[in-house]
Amino acid sequence: MINPLEIVIAFFLVLGAAIHLLSSIGLVRFGDVFLRMHASTKASTLGVGFVMIATALYFGEPLITIKLIALLVIYFFTSPTGVQVLAHAAHTSEAPMVRETWIDELAVHQSDESNPEHQ
Amino acid sequence: MSIVFDAVTIMLLISLVLVIYRLVRGPTLPDRAVAGDQVAIHVVGLIAVYSMSSQQPILIDLVIVVAIVGFLSMAVIGIYIDRAARGKANRDSGV
Numbered sequence: 001m002i003n004p005l006e007i008v009i010a011f012f013l014v015l016g017a018a019i020h021l022l023s024s025i026g027l028v029r030f031g032d033v034f035l036r037m038h039a040s041t042k043a044s045t046l047g048v049g050f051v052m053i054a055t056a057l058y059f060g061e062p063l064i065t066i067k068l069i070a071l072l073v074i075y076f077f078t079s080p081t082g083v084q085v086l087a088h089a090a091h092t093s094e095a096p097m098v099r100e101t102w103i104d105e106l107a108v109h110q111s112d113e114s115n116p117e118h119q
Numbered sequence: 120m121s122i123v124f125d126a127v128t129i130m131l132l133i134s135l136v137l138v139i140y141r142l143v144r145g146p147t148l149p150d151r152a153v154a155g156d157q158v159a160i161h162v163v164g165l166i167a168v169y170s171m172s173s174q175q176p177i178l179i180d181l182v183i184v185v186a187i188v189g190f191l192s193m194a195v196i197g198i199y200i201d202r203a204a205r206g207k208a209n210r211d212s213g214v
Contacts, residue, residue: 009123010123013123013168014126016164020161021130024135025137028140033153036141041153051168059171059176064179067179067183068179071179074187079190081194082190082194083156085198085201086200089197089201089204093200093204095147
């Protein structure tokens with residue numbers, strides 16, 4: 001006899017692990033550092049979210065659920081912050097971009113700021 | 120249920136191997152910082168799955184610590200890269 005709750009837990013766990021796997025494939029396959037950040041960070045936040053939902057359902061205790069909600073809040077605030085700092089640093093250190101890049105609004109903005117008579 | 124835990128652990132380990140490939144090979148330092156954050160995220164998932172399969176809910180506390188340390192390492196490496204690049208640009212333009 002299979003508990004229907006276990007089916008839900010297994011579904012969320014496999015979904016979270018599959019999203020982790022997809023983001024890692026993107027991390028290996030994509031061309032430059034900005035595309036890799038795009039692939040890895042958003043997808044892995046979602047994957048951690050699914051694994052945390054499965055863990056909360058499996059234990060079913062209020063204290064663990066509160067801890068996991070706190071962990072999810074930490075992830076949803078810190079992960080974009082850290083990657084934004086890192087992406088800005090990569091742009092400042094002139095990390096190479098793929099050939100198909102056709103717009104770089106940050107560089108345009110900075111060149112406008114450095115010589116204002118240009119506008 | 121243990122089959123599901125084993126399968127998810129194997130999927131996460133395969134994913135971790137791909138991340139470590141990028142961590143070793145990554146052409147620039149930001150690549151390695153992103154891959155290091157991904158390693159922390161995979162460790163979070165693996166600890167959560169292990170805490171379920173071994174019935175040890177106290178391991179969830181460890182997950183929060185790993186999450187915060189992963190964020191701090193990524194942010195500090197980002198600030199370091201930013202300062203190094205700005206210092207190099209100032210030296211190049213000042214002389």
